[in-house]
Amino acid sequence: MENGTHFRTCHLCEALCGVAITVKDGRIDSIKGDENDPLSQGHICPKATALQDLHEDPDRLRRPIRKTGDGWQEISWDEAFDLVANRLHQVRSQHGRNSIGVYLGNPNVHNHGSLVATMPFLRAIGSQNRFSATSNDQLPHMLTSLEMFGHQILFPIPDIDHTDLFMCIGANPMASNGSLMSVPDIRGRLKALKQRGGKLIVIDPRRTETAKVADEFHFIRPGSDALLLMAMVHTLFDEDLVDPGPAERLVKDIDLLRLASVPYTPDAVSHRTGIEPETIRELARQLAQTRKAALYSRMGTSTQAFGGLATWLSYCLNILTGKLDTVGGMLFTQPAIDLVTLGAMSGQKGHFDKRRSRVRDLPEFAGEYPASTMADEMLTPGEGQIRAFVTVAGNPVLSNPNGRRLDKALEGLDFMVSVDYYLNETTRHADVILPPTAALERSHYDLIFNMFAVRNVAKFSDALFKPADDTRHDWQILIELTHRLERLRKGGRLPLRSELGWRTFKQLGPDPILDMLLRTGPYGANTGPARKFLQPAVDLVMDILPERHPLRSLVRLSPVNREWNGLAKGLSLAALRDNPHGVDLGALQPSLPNRLFTRDGLIQMAPRRFLQDLGRLHEALSTDPDGDFRLIGRRHVRSNNYWMHNSRRLVKGKERCTLIIHQQDADRIGLKAGDMAEVQGGGQQIVLPVEINEDIMPGVVSIPHGWGHDREGIRQSVAQSHAGTSINDVLADDQIDHLSGTSVLNGQSVSIKAWQAKTSRQSA
The missing domain is CATH 3.40.228.10 (Dimethylsulfoxide Reductase, domain 2)
Structure with a gap:
């Protein structure tokens, strides 16, 4: 990468902050806020400076590794792809398509390449046992x-x-x-x-x-x-x-x-x-x-x-x-890329409760079962039992309730593969780990979070650093596995058209798809003088076609839709490259009824x-709270889930994995600041230091999520030295919102007592 200052969007949380990264002698020299970014206008939080730590992390895996009797062994990409595809195909052939489970972690939504490649990969797996961070979140x-x-x-x-x-x-x-x-x-x-x-x-x-x-x-x-x-x-x-x-x-x-x-x-x-x-x-x-x-x-x-x-x-x-x-x-x-309308055009507006999970009879949402039932599906014998598992950028052992039970379930699988560049609390159970390139080694466009931004913006960044030789992007890993699984399913060969399609995708990658979506979106192609001739034809199409005709949806999405006449035009990948700080597309505007997708x-x-x-809910009106404490999580500006705890910049300073409790509750139990407290819940217990203040409601205690790096077999030296303990180890996985299937991560009942070192210990 050339020396100088390069502009990107920080991908470490949802905020879309613009960063100016200065490179000197091939290394990051500084990371500052981009004052010309139309959304963040120079603001960054402490997480942004950790982009360098994550990129240069010596614990980050660069090559595939395989678990052997003598420990982890580095293998070639071809060997890894063959091994994974053959084992997954073998499990599917012997036990049926639902014998493979897939879990997608939330870093995937920060990555347009992974998003593009995920759907064909899931189709190649073919299983109904799909899970993600969605049911532990939004x-x-x-x-x-x-x-x-x-x-x-x-x-x-x-x-x-x-x-x-x-x-x-x-x-x-x-x-x-x-x-x-x-x-x-x-x-x-x-x-x-x-x-x-x-x-x-x-x-x-x-x-x-x-x-x-x-x-x-x-x-x-x-x-x-x-x-x-x-x-x-x-x-x-x-x-x-x-x-x-x-x-x-x-x-x-x-x-x-x-x-x-x-x-x-x-x-x-x-x-x-x-x-x-x-x-x-x-x-x-x-x-x-x-x-x-x-x-x-x-x-x-x-x-x-x-x-x-x-x-x-x-x-x-x-x-x-x-x-x-x-x-x-x-x-x-x-x-600029309207995934809402694109999804509606293809019939993917979403669905709920079309089928139920095998063990606990929980409803699916958009093809995914609640993550809280993953362990059930692995531990319960019978047709459809998960025997092989794939994780992509996820660590559910720390992010899912009852992480210890999930630990046990993962240990008993026939085969597991993880697409991840860390050997962490979940991937340590894998037979093969396929590490993708780091975020600064690939291009970036926020497909998802631009849909949630408080202002309409668009920004694209090319890779800041050239990936090292013999590395793979996550989309390349998923597409290669998809290709090989499809060939195995078809007896070793694919039709020529399909084979050429896969080879073309591997060669071009997701960015041409991004360019096409930008050009055909609301801010896309500028038809200029031709608009006055095109507009009558477009209006006629909208008048004569049935309401649900696919051409109406196509026109509705495109730049020639009369509704978008007042929007800026000419957006493309080239246009965004010419505007490295990003493009301001304007404040949010009223959009109803055109933005509704209900039947009526x-x-x-x-x-x-x-x-x-x-x-x-009515039953809760007459139910008195029990005498136990109610446990809630919490977030820190220098943390975002488990995957940032291997950055020294983010974990330094005062201990953050503490139990916050109100003074009057601490007095009643006999706890003082700095004491160790034992928290019991979900049939498990953890031990962590006490922090006392009156910023929390009496009867409530708080533990941050994402910690618990004290498990054996991981390779994250910084995280291990700031291990903390996992709140999810004392959260029961059978407590859900019965309406949606969402895990109950806030409000579960726990008991608190002073830790007696002679008779108690913190479980690993």
Whole structure:
């Protein structure tokens, strides 16, 4: 790579921060914020500087390795591909296609090459036993969007740059930089909110980093968010504050929602939520009476026992108060590559509960079963038992509930392969590890997070460094395995057309596909003077073709759609290369009804499956909390899951894997700051140091997620020296949101006691 400064987007979280990386003598000399990036405008968080650590990490694998009786052995790529393809084919031939399981980790969505290659790979595997990080994360948002708006990834995004009231529940964007809301420099944006006279309200079981800068903060008991939100809905109807505004002509079944909310008065839910009735009413009034306002909910409301209901109700509150599709409220993005419309064109808007898992009868979502049942499917004998497993950029032993049980399940597999460049807590169980190139050795475009950004932008970066000889990109690994599996399935040979197609893809890669999608998207080809001749023909096509004709969808997506006449044109890969800082495509704009994908073109305010789940919520009204503690996770700005803990820059400083407990609870148990506490839950126990403060609600304790690097057999020296302990080792994998199938990661019951070193020990 040439010396000088190169511009990219940091891929380490969802924020899309632009970085300026200076290279000197072939190595990274500095990493700074790109002041000309249209979205981040020079802001970066501490994670960005760790891009160098991850790129230069001596623990990162560069060649395939195979497990032998004498330890790990490096092998050639051809040998590795042959071994993996033959073993997977053998398992499938002997035990059926569902005997292979696949798990996809969340780094895949930061990688357009992996995204392009994943679907053909999954088709070649052919198994229904597919899992991903989705059901440990944002599944309730996807299900709600599917049911209400007709598409699983059509998420309303807070227009934070123009709102006057930002109400944040179960989210901590000061630490996460936003989630399903790509928002670099959230601190600066919240400061601007206050400077224009706006207000920040935070509701959370912990006084988070975001709560500490809020104008108003309220504790809430973990898992009771749906009760609070339903009481706010009740208040809107009770005080005649319902006004959907611009969306009024598009909403359906508001009366059903009104009837559903009747039992959930603020007085009825107060004892379960820990929030006073008048406070609940005032929260509803503020949302209704502030013209530009947005209610944003995230992990705390998603990954809990009522995650589906809580997410649905947060959407409903925005709609009932006229905040959907309004500037300063909640808006849909219009990205340069519109995966929402592309998916709808191909019939991939999403689906739910088309089949059920073998052991626990859990519903699939978009072809995936809940990740919490992976171990069940491996440990339970019978037809369809998972006997071989593939992980791609994932470490579910640390990110999935009951990680120790999953450890046991992975040990018993016939065969396992991991596409990963670390020997970590999950990949240590693999027979073969296929390491991809590092992120700075491949091109980058954010296909996914541009759909969630608080402003429409587009940015492409070529590889910063040339990959070393005899290395492979992740898309090359997946495509090569796909090719070989298809040939084995066809008896060793493929038709000439298929063979040529695979060879072409291997040669060209995903970037030409990216270019085609940019050119044919809303901001694509500039037809110039020809538009005045094309437009009448286009209008005629839209008038005469049936509503669901595929050509209508194609025109709707393309640059010649009249709806996009006011958008910038001429976007392509070449245009983005000419603008290395990125291209500003404008603020989010109202887009309804064109952005809806429901059958009747209306917003479904009361989907039947949500109404049916209200019986479970009603039972919670009369249930008193038990005497145990409720456990919640937490996020730090210098951490994002397990895969950043091998960076010295990110783990240095004060110990972060601690148990946070309120002073009065610590006094009752006999704990002091710095003591070791034993946490028991899910039939397991862990031990970790105590941190005492009053930023957490009494009766609640908090442990950060992603730690637990003390297991044997991993090769991450920095992570091992800052091992911490895994919160998921004390979270039961049989606790799920019964509506969506999402793992309960927040609000499970645990017991706490002082650790007695003579009689107890921390399990490995």
